[in-house]
Amino acid sequence: MLPLLQRAARRATTSQPFGEAYGGRANSFGALRLAFALAVVLSHAAALGFGRPLVQRFDLGAVAVAGFFTISGFLIVRSARRTSTPRFLWHRALRIWPGLWVCLLVTGLVVAPLLHQDRHGTLDGLWRSPGGVLDYLRQNWWGGLRQLGIGDLLQGDTPYWRWQGGNTINGSLWTLAYELFCYLLVAALAALTILRRQLRWLALLAAVAVFGVLCWNHVRHGSGEQGIWMTGQVGPLPLLGALERDSLLWYGFMFLVGGVAELYSDRLPVNDLLGVLALVVGGAFALTGDFLGPGLLAYAYVILWLAVRLPKALHRVGNTNDYSYGLYIYSFVVQQVMAKAGVQAVGLVGFFLASALVSTVLAVLSWHLVEKPALRLKDWTPRTRGPRTTPDRSTLPGWTSAWSPSSRA
Incomplete structure (x- = not known):
């Protein structure tokens, strides 16, 4: 027992650079992403099924989304540093848009007609009317959630409507505009060579500045709505629409911290004592009801720490699928339809499990039929005009045929 305690104490007080602890696919980012997605489903189960928040002190869905942005910041900056800017943008488009497009089509061409037929007994007025299916697809096609609902399909008869007056048919999509905005920002930084080692201090300086704004807002205004960059909108931007400043501040900061962690992975210390301390600090901010503030920095460290410290069995989650x-x-979408059908009568746990199961089935289909096939195009390159000539590679210095005797020696 004593040797085990000694090893645990030694590990808790020993630091190593994150770059050494992080090993390609040997990390728990996939497991954390799946956990965050389930946390969003749980949070929405209370809001959509019962018209109330899951917990009063903090928004579990917002916590999960902040976690997504931290992981995304790390992985996206890593991708941008390893590929050309056009290739980086191509990869990001393949990861986001095909899955989104099919989801929008399923919502507009399958879910909406069923709801409209149930409500009106006809499909007349569903497609081309203002706020109808065609408007919904056109407004939201590129990732900006500029039209929340379709007609009057969810008005008056869902718990979420009675609570918030929300006719929203797929509210989860609102974060994609912020994610895409961050992708474009990273592409710009990569094109300007700011992601290179010599200029990475500029990204660190930006993170420090944004953290200073979060601290200032917390000290002067607490959890109130006043403060720097807390009111108003940015935009409307092409394709993405208008972005709320406060959400861009919070989630942009988490993305920025994740990106800086990648840029400084050779210096960022991974330490169990720091991880536990960050967990306590982040939890304390959450319990005070002011999680979206300075506590986000501690939360970001917790995510990175867990990514390399969770059991190795979790490393396989999300690697392949x-x-x-x-x-x-x-x-x-699933939870809104289930709530309209009265499935919440089984209770919060039952509603969460049922909606999570159906959503997982759709997620599996989306991955294997849409997302994964789309990602096979990552290495596609447009053909150049004019005849293509293939050089005789056997005359090039150092070239050896795959079928030459020397290659099988």
Whole structure:
């Protein structure tokens, strides 16, 4: 027992750079993404099924979304540093848009007609009327959630409507505009060479500045709505629509912290004592009802720490099949339909499990039929015009045929 305690104490007080602890696929980012997606489903189960928050002190869904942005910041900056800017943008488009497009089509061409037929007994007025299916697809096609609902399909007869007056058919999609905004920002930084080692201090300086704004707002205004960058909108931006400043501040900061962690992975210390301390600090901010503030920095460290410290058995989650995106984008629609059908009569736990199960089935289908096939195009390159000539590679220095005797020696 004593040797075990000694090893645990030594590990808790020993630091190593995050770059050494992080090993390609040997991490728990996939498991964390799946956990965050399920946390969003649980949070929405209370809101959509029962018209109330899951907990009063903090929004579990907002906590999960902040976690998504931290992981995304790390992985996206890592991708941008390893590929050209056009290739990076191509990869990001393949990861987001095909799954989103099919989700929008399923919502508009399958779910909406069923709801409209049930409500009106006809499909007349569903497609081309203002706020109808065609408007819904056109407004939201590129990731900006500019039209929340379709007609009057969810008005008056859902718990969420009675609580918030929300006719929203898929509220989860609102975060995609912020994610895409961050992708474009990273692409710009990569094109300007700011992600290179010599200029990475500029990204660190930006993170420090934003953290200073969060601290200032917390000290001067607490959890109130006043403060720097807390009111108003940015935009409307092309394709993405208008972005709320406070959400861009919070989630943009988490993305930025994740990106800086990647840029400084050779210096960022991974330490169990720091991880536990960050967990306590983040939890304390959550319990005070002011989680979206300075506590976000501690939370970001907790995510990175868990990514390399969770059991190795979790490293396999999401490596081959990543269902977290599909689970996230389909669950809101599923829960709205189930709530309209009265499935919440089984209670919160039952409603959560039922909606999570159906959403997972759709996520599996989305991954295997849409997302994964789309990602096979990652290495596609447009053909150049004019005849293509293939050089005789056997005359090039150092070239050896795959079938030459020397290659099989």
